[in-house]
Amino acid sequence: MKALAVALYTMLELSRRRLLLVFFAIGAAGIAGLGILLKVFTSAFVASVGGPPGFEGPTPEQMTKLTELSFVSDLIGVLGVFALLVAFAIGMTAIYHDLESGSVVAILSKPVSRLEFTVGKVIAAVVGMVLVVGLLSVEARLVMYLFGGGLEDALWFQTLASVANAVTLMLIVLALSAWVNNIVAAIIAFIYNGAAGVVVALHQQMAGGGVLADNQVLHVGLTVLYWLVPHALVSSAPREIARQQFAIITAGDPHAPPVDQIVSSIPGGSSGADILWWFFVVVVLFGLLYLAVRRRQV
Amino acid sequence: MAAVVSVKDLRKRYRRTEPWAVDGVTFELEPGQVFGLLGPNGAGKTSVVKMIAGLLRLDAGEVSIFGSSPGDPQARAQLGFAPEDPDFPKFLRASEVLDYFARLLGVDQADRKRRITETLAFAGLDSERRQIRRYSKGMKQRLGIAQAILGRPKLLILDEPTADLDPLGRRDVRTLIERLKDSGVAVLLNSHLLSEVELVCDTVAIMAKGRVLKEGTMSEVVPQGSNLEDVFVQLVEANQPPRDHMPSFITDKGPTS
Numbered sequence: 399m400k401a402l403a404v405a406l407y408t409m410l411e412l413s414r415r416r417l418l419l420v421f422f423a424i425g426a427a428g429i430a431g432l433g434i435l436l437k438v439f440t441s442a443f444v445a446s447v448g449g450p451p452g453f454e455g456p457t458p459e460q461m462t463k464l465t466e467l468s469f470v471s472d473l474i475g476v477l478g479v480f481a482l483l484v485a486f487a488i489g490m491t492a493i494y495h496d497l498e499s500g501s502v503v504a505i506l507s508k509p510v511s512r513l514e515f516t517v518g519k520v521i522a523a524v525v526g527m528v529l530v531v532g533l534l535s536v537e538a539r540l541v542m543y544l545f546g547g548g549l550e551d552a553l554w555f556q557t558l559a560s561v562a563n564a565v566t567l568m569l570i571v572l573a574l575s576a577w578v579n580n581i582v583a584a585i586i587a588f589i590y591n592g593a594a595g596v597v598v599a600l601h602q603q604m605a606g607g608g609v610l611a612d613n614q615v616l617h618v619g620l621t622v623l624y625w626l627v628p629h630a631l632v633s634s635a636p637r638e639i640a641r642q643q644f645a646i647i648t649a650g651d652p653h654a655p656p657v658d659q660i661v662s663s664i665p666g667g668s669s670g671a672d673i674l675w676w677f678f679v680v681v682v683l684f685g686l687l688y689l690a691v692r693r694r695q696v
Numbered sequence: 697m698a699a700v701v702s703v704k705d706l707r708k709r710y711r712r713t714e715p716w717a718v719d720g721v722t723f724e725l726e727p728g729q730v731f732g733l734l735g736p737n738g739a740g741k742t743s744v745v746k747m748i749a750g751l752l753r754l755d756a757g758e759v760s761i762f763g764s765s766p767g768d769p770q771a772r773a774q775l776g777f778a779p780e781d782p783d784f785p786k787f788l789r790a791s792e793v794l795d796y797f798a799r800l801l802g803v804d805q806a807d808r809k810r811r812i813t814e815t816l817a818f819a820g821l822d823s824e825r826r827q828i829r830r831y832s833k834g835m836k837q838r839l840g841i842a843q844a845i846l847g848r849p850k851l852l853i854l855d856e857p858t859a860d861l862d863p864l865g866r867r868d869v870r871t872l873i874e875r876l877k878d879s880g881v882a883v884l885l886n887s888h889l890l891s892e893v894e895l896v897c898d899t900v901a902i903m904a905k906g907r908v909l910k911e912g913t914m915s916e917v918v919p920q921g922s923n924l925e926d927v928f929v930q931l932v933e934a935n936q937p938p939r940d941h942m943p944s945f946i947t948d949k950g951p952t953s
Contacts, residue, residue, distance in 0.1 A: 403799035403800055507750070
């Protein structure tokens, strides 16, 4: 119950922070703007696509489908980016300001354990993140009504994956901000996230049978690294969208390579092991955060 | 009578290379007693009260409140702590801060509302609607004292409670301490305002460089015909190297620039 009190008032504080509101407003405007622009573009130009007799390019219906696919792909990208921004905004403030301002002195002199305090802070941070990204996803879903249907599941599952990835990043920032300070924490988390992204991309290339797969040392090294970093979870949506795009583009081209080969370098849906690894990473990061709060002399 | 606070040979230092911030402090505090912990800046008073409140780890010695470790949430439920230079979540309002803390104290909903209203009125913040980030230091100090009494503590620790208060606020704090004392609450008061300490405290301990130089009832510490400030200055100066602390330029007779 005490953890819930900490969570409740941390969420109230977060809801009054301008940075978070600004990120949310930019995200909401961006998603709406993206959808409306694409709709205008589709209505104005795509319908008139065609050619002289014998033209073998995409039909207007195929072009509309391609536009819709690229819209969903862009939405997924935008949501992922905003989830990361929100992760930084919440991670840098949810616990650090209490620790640094001295608020924590009054809070921890009350009968609340440091574990309850940490749990409350993490609950607030995760709920805040889910609310902001969830609201943006709902908006994205509404914007999708401008186009055809059929890709809603792709959006939901990828949003879930984006939130999971942002939670990992947010916990890194939260934990580091309790050990050092929030600016240093954000810089380290940013670099680490980039490095982890490179490792995951290289691992994906290797798994796709590229040149990296031939080098045994690189193979082992990348596999070890892959299981050391909190690699991003992905749904099957990005690969499925790419598959459908390539299928439309290469339709009727007898010389086109198999679609499966083309999309093999795009990450497929995360495996059960990846999801278990995510849980493990979250538990470890929570442990690091708790240890920092427990050791803290206020 | 069982001691509310028992501190035995308490020691604390922040770095191995630094001298002890608290060096062998021992005292006890009983119900209804008002204990003044005095000392110059850096004497170790705040470190002592933070160890009693379970906020700092001790390096050696023992602290118990109500017979338990300060880390025990049950014991801390009976403690009210008004920190020096208090701060609170800056985007909350005073009533929200008190509601937050009342929930942490386990105060039930019906009682919570009544206590918050009365506590805000006591602190003079009942009509205040701004967020804490807009508060002056004095307003934060009032809220610091308000949140400390919210849980009806049996032990109240006040660390420099009147440093940023106006004379009316100081009088309110003095009256509060007297009322609490009458109802059996033990009060531990850290203050530089010796005239105030002299008015409200039964017992005092004067600290310097982490050590207790003198402890006893007010009549034991302050001889007749003297006052607490004279005793304090004599004791503290006797325990530090003499210093000529006035900058020479302020008495220069030359042209000013």
